[in-house]
Structures are given as C-alpha cells and as structure tokens.
Amino acid sequence: MDNADLQTLLVACLGAVACALGGAFLVLRRLSLLADAISHSILLGIVVAWVLVKDLGSPWLLLGATLSGVFAVWLVEWFQKKAGIREDAAMGLVFPALFSAAVIMISQLAHSVHLDTDAVINGRLELAFLDPVRIGNTSYGPRSAWMLGTLVFVQLVLITLFFQPLRIVWFDSAFAASIGISPLLYQWGVTTAASLTCVSAFDALGSILVVALMVGPASSALLWSSRLSRVLVLAVLFALISATLGFFLGAWLDVSLSGMIAVCTGFVFGLCWLLAPEEGWIAQWARKRRQIQEFRTGLLLVHLRTHENSPERHEECRFDRLNIHLKWPQALVDDVAKAALERDLVTSIGGLLGCTPAGRTMAKQLVGD
C-alpha cells in the first residue's frame, strides 16, 4: 500500500462520512430521493457557472452547483404546493429536466470545455491523488481530501451547535414552530448542506454513488437505533466500513473503486437488515415465531374461557373438535394443547379441555377484561 493508495483511501473515507452525515437527515425526513434529485441537478449549476466564469477550477462552480441543488428542491416543492403534482412525480420531473438541460448545454460547449458527463456519473476517485494542494513546491495531500475534510468538519460543528433544535424540528416540526424554532430555516439549511455535500463528493465518488452513500449508512444505522445521536455515530461508522471495504475489494479486483464502495454500502446494509438485534430479519423472525406460539396458546385459552360456562361447551371445548372450531389442523391442536397442559394453563378431563385458574387469568389479561 503506497502513498497514493493511502491518499485515495482517505478521500474515500472522508467522502463517505460527509455523505453519511448529510444523508442521515434526509433519510430521517423520508426525503431519501431528494438526494437523487439533488445529485442529478448539480450538473446544470456547474455548466451554467462555467459559462459565466469560464474556469473549471473556480469556486463559483461549487457555488453554482450547490445553488442548483437547492433550486431543484425548491422546484420540487413548487410543483407540489402550487402546481398540484405529487412529490414522487414532481421529483421524477425535475431532475431529468435539469439534467437534460445540462447535457444539452455540454453537448453545445463540447468543443470548448472538457466537462465529461461520464466522469460526473462515475467519479474519479482513482485520480484524486493526482490533484494535490501545493504551497510552493511541497504538496499537502489531495485537494478533494481537503475539501471533504473541511466539509466533514463544518458538518460536525453545525450538528453539534444545532443538535437540539434539529432534533426537535425533525421529530415534530409543528411543536418546533410553536416554541419559536423555524422549521423552514432548518429544513432549507439541511437541504443546502445536502446539496453542498453532493457537490463536494460527486467529483470523487460520482453523482449516483453519492445517493447510495447518503442513504445506505443512515438506513443501516436506523435498523440499530432510533436515537438521533446514535444514528449519526453509527451512520459514520458504517460509512467508514463500506468505504474501506470497497476500497480494498476494488483495488484487489482492479475495478471502479467508487462503484465497489456503493456495492459495499449495500452489502453492509444487507447484513444489518439481516442481523440487527431488534429490527433485523432474523431477530424478527425469531420473535414472530415466539409470538405465534404464545398467540396460539392465548387463542386456545380465550376460546376455552369464552365457552366455559356456555351450554355448547361440550362441543366447543372437546379436544377432538377443536380442529374444526379453530380451523387448525389436528397436529397443531395437539402441539398447542400439549404445551398448554405442560404449563398448567389448561386441564383435560375426559377429552374436555378447560382453563386452570392461571389460564383463566392469562385469557382475561389477553382480552383486556
């Protein structure tokens, strides 16, 4: 692992962390697809800014791109509120339109500017170390690392400073407004931050992979915890794992690093989805099985208790007739009844089942008497 590799890894990790932090707030607000809309729309801002300043290295490009991301979100809102088009359709309209405008402009400027649409989608993580920050003759690491590092730092500072109001707005914006915190201000603040994140990261990671990195780690984290602070920490952790894993796998297989990182984001998410302690598929499956068992016992008890003193008791509560009344296969009736007998919840007198006092209490609790 040489110096260039280390620098690339650094850029990948910083980019992933920046995306995870910015994306977490979008995911929490059910706005994951805004990441998609923003990342497609920034191209237009870059092209327009370039037409105005004619310099690819200019910070105006950054500003233009960020603004066009915010503009895209505003346009989506406008379509929703003023033109009566639903959110999903509004997004499906806005970003292709802005993207198309950008592609057309690029095709017209192709002879004078080297703006490669392919690079916008793919990113150029492998080449990031070729563009270092130089002061005099010494180089101080890749420019994108500095940019993303600053972004991460600013994000962390902002999140720390505004953690409480953000949490209140994100949890209940009506309440926030009632105590004098402007939800609008924070929403647009986060939108701008997300747009800036997309802009800073897409050069290295590519616009569509930014979406995976914004949504993936945060979604994984949400499977582990629902507390905002923990979600943020976990999202950063998962982003780092995905980036590192993706880097080494990509380098080993000699394929696109950013693509591999996105795949790893999905992989990490898949693992979380299966294995997370409470919300994971396996945990839920086990819980469901236990519940079904418990539920069937409860059902039997409730049934027995309902018909306890009724005249049809000899029909409804007979062991060999339960399969008809509960619509269960006989084997299931056997299992459930046996388990209930062992737990001393039911008694069996000559094939006629009845609740024990303990079973009666349980049935009472279940139906809420």
Added chain:
Amino acid sequence: MNTLALEVEDLTVAYGENPALWDVDLKVPKGIMMGLIGPNGAGKSTLIKTVMGLIRPAAGTVRVFGKPHGESQSRVAYVPQRSSVDWDFPATVKDVALMGSYGRLGWSTRPDRKEHKNTQDALERVGLSDLANRPVHQLSGGQQQRVFLARALVQKADLYLLDEPFQGVDAATESLILDLLRSLRSAGGTIVVVHHDLQTVADRFDQAALLKVRLVASGPVSEVLTTANLQQAYGIQATSLLAIRDGTP
C-alpha cells in the same frame, strides 16, 4: 333453509404482532340492520375487512349465506371508509358508480346499456343524478359517501357492509343514507354498519354488536347497550357514554 346472512365463528385476527380480534362469534340474521359498535381500535373495521376477505384470519371461519366468502362474493357489497381512497383520481361520479357493475361482468366485457341504466338508477337513488358527469374531486364529503353508496347499489348485493358511512357527512346525506339503507332492508337486504355514535344506535339499528377486540355482546340494541356491557367495552369512559345513551346531559 339458512336464515343467517353472516356467520362468524371463533374468528381471531392478528395484525402484525397484536391481535385485533379475539375469538369472535357473531351471527347476523337475514333482513336486519346491525350496528357494529365499540371504542377506537376495537376491531370493527378489521372484522368487516376479514369478512370481505381483505385480511386473512389467524383462526376461525366466516360464512356468508352459509358459504365460505369466495363463493358468495358477488352477493356482498363493501363500502370502505371514504378516506381510504384518493379522491383526486380522474373519474366522474358515474365512472365510480359504474365500477360496481364489474363484479357481474366477465373478464373484459364493457358495461352495456343495462348497466348504464342501473348506474343511472343508483345515482338517482342517492340524489346524485345531476352530478353524474362531475369529476369526483369536486365533491363534498357527503357526496363522496353517496357515490360509494351508489357503487354498492349497482352491485345489487344481498349483504351490505359499510365502514363508518356517517363519518363526516352533512345532515342531508346522513338522513338520505339512512332512508336508503332502510329501503334496502325492506327489500330483503341485510346491512351491517360500523358505527361509533352510541346516541343514535337505538333509532337506527335493529340489532347491535359491541366489540372490544372480542365480542362483548350482540343482539337487540336494548340488550346489548346495557350498563355492564358498556363498562366492559369502554372502561372508565363508560359513565359519560351512559349519559349519552340515556340522553341526559
């Protein structure tokens, strides 16, 4: 001769993790109007949806006119809650009412003149024939409910299941719906209505079923709405509800 329109036996329904209905037994005789009452979350809508086959029960059976649901589907009309539908949908009043006829028609048969006549009659009965060509998103809440009712009328069913038809409708619509349901009953139909207004149960329905996850009581209204039953279903709220039932402030 089967005299039951609807027969629910030992029905248990679990929504995700929590049971919504526990071991419910309910018999609805033909030709009556039954109110299905109970507090929020008592499983009223769940019961109706299970009868319609929209939810699979965990245990128990449902029989409609003595047969399992699938075989008597065409004899049942279901009127969902008004809010369950996106009223922005591009359709006219007549379009929606006409949808009731598709259960009768084959795979891709277009509704013929007879069905159009049927639909026109149904709209007439709910007082919407003037608005037949109006887009549904221009309707008021009461008018939306009437369109749903017209759709159910077009189905020409024998058993009508209505989920909160009186919710958020104007007084005129309320009395219109009530008259309509009564005329359906006199024509031999059976009507089950999810209802939450205890005060009006006695005037409106022949029978009532009181639900609180399990069936608390069912039968003639006066036998169901006893103090003991209401206390069982509504718990602590019961005192104020009893006042409402008795019409004392």
Added chain:
Amino acid sequence: MKAMDGTILAISYEINPALVSVVLGTALLGLATGALGSLAVLRRNSLLGDALSHAAYPGLLAGFLLSGTKSVGLMVLGAILAAAMALYLTNLLGKGGRVRPDAALALVMGCFFGIAMVLQSHLQQNPSAAQAGLKDYLFGQAGLLLEEDIPLLVCLALLVLFVLGWGWSRWKIITFDRSHALSLGIHVPFWDMLYSFLLILSVVIGLQVAGVVLMSALLVMPGCASRYWTTRMSSLVTLSGITGAFLGIGGTFTADELSWPPGPTIVLLGFIWLFISYGAFEIRRKKRALRQPFSPGNSFTPPPFPIPGKAPSNG
C-alpha cells in the same frame, strides 16, 4: 411496410430518411411509456421507473459480459432480470416498516448502479471493440435507432395498448380503490405483476433511446401534463400516450434541427409542455373562478351546489 411508408414520407417532405426510423421509434416508445407512465403517476410510484432503469443497466452489462459480444438477446434478458430483482428487493425492504420505502428505492438504485460501475470498469480493461456502444445506454442514443429496431418498438407499443385496453375496467378499479377491487374478487397481485412486467419491459427497451437517467421523465411527464387537461382516467391514459408520441416526434425533429442530443431534447420539450399545460389550466381556472374548480393536487374544494341544511363537516 413501415419502411416504405417512411421512404414515401421522406421523399415528399424532404426529410433525411435515416431520421424517419428515429422519429418513428421515439414516437412509439413515447406512446408506450406515456400511457403506462400515467398509471404510475396515479399509483404514486412515479420514481419506480427511475429505479428500474438504473437497475437494468448492470443487467445489461452482465449480459454483455457473459456473451462476450453485443448480443442483444442476452443483454435484454439480463436487464429484465436485474430490474425485476431490484423491484423485488425494493418491495421486500420497504415492507414491514423497518426501512422507509423511499430509502429502499434510493438504496437499491444506488447499489445496482454501483454494480454497473464495477462491471463497466471491468469491461473497459479488456478492450473488446464491441463495448464502445455500451455507454450509449447511460444517456441514450436515439440517433442510433435503426429500421430493424422499429418492429420491436411496434410490438411494445401494441402490447402496452392491448394489455391496458384488455383489462381496462380492472386497471381502473384497482388504481382507484384497491380494497374495493379485492372485495370484488379481482386478483390484484396478478395485475400488479402484469403492470410491473410492462414497466420493466418498456424501461429496458427504452434505455437505448432515452438512457438510464432520462427514462423516468418519459414515464412521468406525459402523465403529469395530461393531468391538467382531463378529468377522466380513460382520456388521461389516451392523452398521455399521444403526448408521449408527439414529444418523441417533436423532440427528435428539434434535436435534429439544432443538432442537440435527442434524449435530453425530448425531456426538455416535455418540461416545456408541462408548463404550457399548467399555464392553460390556471387560465381556465381563473376564468371559471366563480365555480371554484379544482387543482389536481391534494386540494379539497367545497361542493359547487351546497346542500341546503347543514354545512358539510369533518369529524
């Protein structure tokens, strides 16, 4: 037959004959996606088309990788399988409330595209000459539509129109009120599958013309614009199909005239048409201000003829 018509057209209007198949192709695709997409708009899953087109791309590349040549059959098969898998995953993840549906959609889309990037970079290493055309699927190269592509597009358009017309009443009931459809005994899952299948098919076929990024616009724009002109589902779907076809024709001619890339031009034209439709709608609304007509959004308007007696109440 079609080609002959094309030649005649070309001669009489002095149009570049190569353009005719492009125009015809984009019109047919616009017809199919417009009609189908209006249903997606009504079903509130407009962005599904976007996710499917992103997901189809790696399948396309995998098909190429397996066959080693630009075998259309294998590539299309791969794309269909990949899109179907993405759809399945999106539904699986979004179910049960553990992962938000929007996050599931974005995540599946991003990851599948990540796979595409990996495959693409792998393909670039072995300089097989045929792979040059693969990137066209990213942005679409309508200009490459050939005469022999037309029959496929005709089949697609006919299939979409046939399936929509064949089950028209079911589509209508299911889209308006799913629970009513179920209560009528309509097999809703089957129709959902059929719909997804058509959507995947049109997205995969459309990739070559519109490209991955712009595919969703072809599905969504005609439906949204037509929503301003009509209040019935039958006319909405018809109008969307026609709009889609005209956008294809108009966009291709405009692109040819200005030498712009055709895919983005079609999308931009659609966007302009959307604004025109919205403007016309607003003007008509203002003219009828007294009758307080609707906006197609989630607005609720009071009844035009208030019922005497109580005012409608909610609660």
